[in-house]
Amino acid sequence: MSMTIRADSQANELLQTVEALSGQRLAACYQCGTCAATCPFVAAMDLPPDRLIQQLRFGLPGVLERRAFWVCVGCDSCAERCPRAIAVPRVMEALRLIAIRERGDRLAVAQLPAATLRDLPPIALVASLRRNTG
């Protein structure tokens, strides 16, 4: 099997949209992996943040199907440490937003169990709705 990788970012519509929405320039990333080493949730991600950025830059298929950006809660640990000053949580949020626009909400609030709703602090639900629904 062969795959064409295009370094030409003009042709990479997803990358352009992510950069526009996040305000981050992903060409700056030199793949040091600090974000992945820092992330408290990297074990639950199906692709660590640095590789997600790499696949995005190469225009590889399947980025929007990943779980990684739904796992990120925006704790900003990676953003504080990134030597290239990339705010990775903004990249993650841009991917969530694009996925929601294309496929709809990830969280069906009307289907949450009553017991969950009874006990949750309101901030948990507000934050989850803001990150998982359009």
Add this chain to the structure above:
Amino acid sequence: MSDGNGLITMQLMGKSYQVPSGLTIMAAIEYAGYKLVRGAGCRGGFCGACPTLYRRDGSHRIFTALACQTLVEDGMCLVQMPFVPLLTRPYDLHAIVPQPNTLLQHFPEIAGCVACNTCARSCPQGLPVMDYIQAALRGDIERAAMLSFDCIACGICSSRCPADIKHYAVGLLARRIYGKYLAPPAPDLARRVAEIAAGRYDAELDALISLPAAELRARYEQRSFEAVADGAEPYSATRRYNSPMDPVDYQDELAG
């Protein structure tokens, strides 16, 4: 365009009609030849059946009104919106235990409120709709009940909300819970009910029943609500809430 003969032009669902100025929107629609089988009810501004969306010349805004309460204007472009679909989880009021999350549990979508205030700006009753949704979100059932007290469930707020909140149903549940569990009992009510049950007023009631209608009406207009000690404020569960249409206004009317 007004033609100088007291006629103005309105558009109803895209079609122009000449109608006399001074009519309510509802009367204008009927003047134009429509028979309202939906979207009309009490015709007095209380039932909430006649929400209307309209535009005006010279503004990009969508305006909202109750058709029975608002005069038609020249250049209005109208659509009637009799119903906003409402799906709520069924609840048994008797089984509800009022807790901070009770309203959130029944209406989790209120957590999506972005505080844009479009609901309040569209409310024909002038209610602080966003504020009562926010009160509901933080579990302040009493405040949600009080601020929504004059809601007539027309549903315009829900049609305009970017978070798809069913405001009027949230306010209704808040008022139901407030009434059943939280409202301080009116001090004289239980005593009076017991007196009635014991037959203390039977003779007086029989006398009233035999009165002529005019006399009965006069007595009704002079009635009082609560026994109030000299100089004391009449009892009110709602007085400290400053809704623009305060539910205790009737006491001022009585005084005047």
Add this chain to the structure above:
Amino acid sequence: MQLAYYPGCTIKASARQHEQAALAILRALGVELREMAEWNCCGVVHTLTSANLIRHMAPVRVLARLRQQGAHEVVTLCDMCFNTLARANLLARQQPEQFAAISASTDSELRYDGDASVLHLLQVLRDRVGLAALRARVRRPLRELRVYPYYGCKLLRPSTVGIDDPEIPTLLRDLLEALGATVIEGHLQTRCCGAYQAVDQPELVAERVTATAAQARAGGAEAIVLSCPLCHFNFDTLQPRNGAPLPVFYYTQVIGLAFGLEPEELGLETRQIDQLPPLRQRDRAQAKGGAA
């Protein structure tokens, strides 16, 4: 000292004990919090893309209302509220054009030009009241108590709004040491607990709080002390139930105990005090002493 106070939804719902304890200790310190007359949810998380301006409306409305109500600074107890309001405030100063767009969409009902400041209660205690004054008010030093302060994210990051060093914070340690407690530390103190994933991916949160609690316990801690109501919920409900979960306290409650306030003034149940062996033993000793 009088300060305007923005509670936030959760302080009025699942975190009422935090507010109760905060008001009690501030009374003892001569600080009065005046709750804003009308307020709305802050939105909880700062919106991270340029496309969702409407989601900045909630924090901007809080700040605009604050100014309308005549105040220039506002205190929050909730870390999420603090972070969201502070970041919106920063955006208002740095990108006023975005705020002009919000204002225009509301018939200028929402006008705000970034001239308020947002404070966390911990800043007030550190920078206005001062740890020395706090120490001077201690009536019941927590000498026998070993605690693990947990910072989480929102007090510290991003560093543009954080109130302490994002990598090696000392604020909670300094505070707890001023109360006489023994502080146990570890690198997980600043690692995220999983936040709102409690809604539909609680396993992510459970993994984090289990690891952090294990570090605290390994260091000999008897309790976790923290500030954020969402962290509190996560540590309180998602530690593994097999084995004894470490009890979780708001720093306001711990300050209150050191001030000698009664547990019920601090929203603490007897059950929670019983989870702190040194305090329980001392209470028993005092009860005996009092009886004798």
